[in-house]
Amino acid sequence: GAGVSQTPSNKVTEKGKYVELRCDPISGHTALYWYRQSLGQGPEFLIYFQGTGAADDSGLPNDRFFAVRPEGSVSTLKIQRTERGDSAVYLCASSEGLAGAANTGELFFGEGSRLTVL
């Protein structure tokens, strides 16, 4: 597609439930990122995929969070046993690949999925 697409745009769930958030990156972008943004804060890194593999998952806060990208395109962020503190906007971004001579490393962000845990 023309831009990064995220669904759902809004998700309200109850504490303890399981949630999946989906990201469809810009066509041809090999790198995909998940960030989390709390109100009034800058985005915080969660995980980075290069192709199908999670190249850096050091930003995932705990083992309730997991993300996959099985075919190197669409990615799903999965949150188990949600807690109220998980409430935030989850942003997905994609880029052409690692920054280097040919790539600027510029990230293109989707509109985000707003998660509210009651």
Added chain:
Amino acid sequence: ELKVEQNPLFLSMQEGKNYTIYCNYSTTSDRLYWYRQDPGKSLESLFVLLSNGAVKQEGRLMASLDTKARLSTLHITAAVHDLSATYFCAVDVTSGSRLTFGEGTQLTVNP
């Protein structure tokens, strides 16, 4: 641990005035990005600065990078209301695997 600090965090200015937003970071990097975010919206890329001394301009905004001072500036010239938004700088020390964002500068331009 990389720290990125923006100053000021809140800025209220009148139309027609000039001002500068500062972005300091704690670890050597020559890749810095500026993004704009409107309320309830996602982040829009404004500038990509990839070397010491880089300067980019778009309309009333100009961004620069001093890697020796670990400082980037976003200068606003003759502000207009449409520039009201939150501006983030982000630094890359990993050659593309992650960006570390500042807290953001919430800019309000008053008529």
